[in-house]
Amino acid sequence: MTYRYRVATVFLLGFFIDCINIFMPTVALPTVTDAFAVGSAASAWVGNAYMLGLTLVIPLSTWLAGRWGARRVLAVSMLAFAVSAWGCGQAASFAALVSWRLAQGMAGGLLIPVGQALTFDLFQGPERARVSTLVMAVALLAPALAPSLGGLIVDRYSWPWVFHANLPLALLTALLAWAWIAKTPGNLQPRPDFKGLLLVSGALACLLLGLSLYGADHGPLVSLASLVAGVACALRYHRHYRRAGQGVIELALLGSVRLRVSMLVYHAIPGVFTGVNLLNIFYLQQVLHLSAQASGLYLVVYAAGACIAMLAAGRLYNRVGACRLLLLGMGLHSLGIALLVLVDSPMHSPLLIAAYGLMGVGGGMGANAAQTTALLDFSGERMQQASVLWNVNRQMAFSLGATWLLMLFNLWPAGTDVLRAYHLTFALAAVLGLLPALCLRALALEHPRHAR
Template sequence: MAQTRADESLAGNDDRRLPLELLKVAGVVLLGMLLMQLDGTMVSIALDKLVREMSVPVSTVQWVVTAYLLALMVGMPIAGWAADRFGTRTMWNFSLVTFLVGSLLCGLSNSVWMLIAARVVQGLGGGMMAPVGQAMLVRVGGIERRARLVSLMAVPAVVGPTLGPVMGGIIVDHLSWRWMFFVNLPIGLITFLLAGRAMPNLKASGSAGLDALGVVLLVPGLVAIVYGLSQATTVGFGGAQVIVALSVGVAMVAAFAMHAARPNIDALVSMHLFKYRGFATSSVLLLLLGLTMGAGFVDPLFLQQVRSESALGAGLLLVPAGVGSALASLSMGRVFNRIGPMRVGTVGLACAIIGRLIFTQFDANTSNLVIVVAMFVTGVGFGMMVLAMTTALYIGLPPEQLSRATSGSRVFQQVGLSAGTAVIGVVLQFQLTRQQNATPDGSPGLDALAHAYNNTFWWSVAFLALAIVPTVLLPRRMLDGTVPEKEKEAESAPTRPEGA
């Protein structure tokens, strides 16, 4: 009976307007996350120009991206503990200022090595910013508004990668590459000023000290894994540095898992969180969806190499994916509590698989309409999946674990993105080499190139197929699972800000 009343209460709140104070907090968080997403996607467009202007090889310039990814992995695991210890607004502002300082140093860089060092500073700030902002919204909004807020948080994640390449192309073509970093400063300053007025400084009661052993094991382990995966895109998984990095990284992460599973340990990411069905299934799905989204860098390459689209033309053809994802996430957020994570996730997964299956049939003569439809359907699927898994992630969790759970989920997603990029990069190179070897002059035609990309697209379908089992295991309702009633009541109660 209590469960039924709770479900009806949640469903009844779906269509209520979000309070103004909550919208202010959400607006600041979304602006900061969009800033980070745009920056991360614009930089890849400028790599070729950096090679020419700085007179350095591609292998060196690639570290502009790699250093940022490695720094992200340093900031993410400690973000949850830091937010609990020092307060959400304090850590949000700290991470935002760190990101902006890094942006300024990037724009002022007079050598590639100074640029790489500045990107490390940027990555440290960005790695903390997203999990702190997401955890703050989850804690402030309460369980009945969680789906609506998660649907809003999904918007920067899809708008950034969609608009970033287009904006980056315009800046690189008409301005200096430095403006990709300078443009962050006025937007970031506005975000910082708004944060001081809108954001609460929430702290966890009785926050424990930093898990020093966990930091020593987890942070270097994740950095080693991401480094190994990034190097695999150029030397393959058989390269010595890749094997050593991945082996060391996996060993250190496994040691952390054993450490975090011990009783009475307040770990950076507690292994005890996996006893909650929502967290366990969502973490697996975030990893698998990260694999698929990491493989998405192949899409613009296909459009440029097989269909001879310009950088701007390819970017515009990618826009429907972002539009579909944003529309699906925002519309489903209003009815999510009535439908439940499992149903939303299942429909989303079906749409994503259908969209990627259409990709496997692309060739040089595929019409723009077919490409737009495939992009849009895939985007709808991704939007629904992200909404389902990100909302289910928190079901039943004690309030004091929300920040740690958010940091942990971001780690799973980032590792998935890195692994997907590495695996698909190796697969695509293998397929292109095979097509080159099959032609007498080593120059495959458009049909052969399309075939190589088709075979690569099938890997995205396979990644999504692996997600079927964890998707159907998602909780069916927002309060699904065996959670003590007092924990549900505590989670639904508003969080008390510092000084209240």
């Protein structure tokens, strides 16, 4: 195997590990909440902590690679990931589990941008498209396999093994990174914007905490205090950014209509889906009494629909335009969510298959079009800055989607029938998934080739 394919193998292994760790623990959350006696709203922090870890460390990864060398960063990140996975499985309390998930996210966040930069530098021209296809294949394969595999592990063993199962692959990736990646000397790098990074992370953490506490019925004062702290962090970052003229999040990039609309669409499609899928797993396991494995299998349907839609959207984008693809994607995605309102029996498998199929097709089409549209206005250094902003927004979409939906579900009056509460929340999610359509007119005024 040539050197560049060794580098690509290390990156793809690490990327696969990261992807399955976003989706595989989700199917175990009903069992985790029972084990630690916490509510469904609190369970979102198993995913939120991982996303926060990724958000915190992604802007630091290239700086660390420049100082310490890519080989050391990649190997250490996977070793730290393995240790954190073991800690998650051994957690004696819910707080300990959340803490280990934060550490696990930080470890995983080091590998992705460093490995991707190394790989893409070694594959130029048409060959880069082949690597991009492999990356997309991993991104679709992981969500398809992870939930059903996680469900099988939970049903046959216990929830800690959902995390322990990562150990062999993480250790193998660390070993391959040390053996295969060329040693490069470290060099001095410009000091990153640590203050801005802490303010952005603080704003996101306080916002998520406030919504989670309110949804879990901890009282409005504590929730309000957390939300106010989040807004204060966001305002302080804005002031810090204006004084410094630059920051870890380049707010000036939001002047791009394409980027703004694409970011909103990502909250409405992958973001809302994250919350809907998490809520539906609780519904299927706790109300309809499906097994963890059975409830996880529906994501295979989602992944198949998303794969077909992504391939079609890639070919149609320049002919049809972003607006039409985004509108169609949001419509199909919301229609799939709306079908969940009709599911009230374990015998409604055809409805569930149709729902996840529509969500997959709509989500794949909309997410692909948003990803393509988001960075059209940028190149060079601005492209790198926009990529950081886009990836931070992507992590926020996943976390906020889960937190919002669980909060809304827990806010229904105490006397509401649990079946009706789930159905009302799914109906509301279907409406929320269509809201960015109101912004598409602004996008339509952009270059006709991409926005008509």
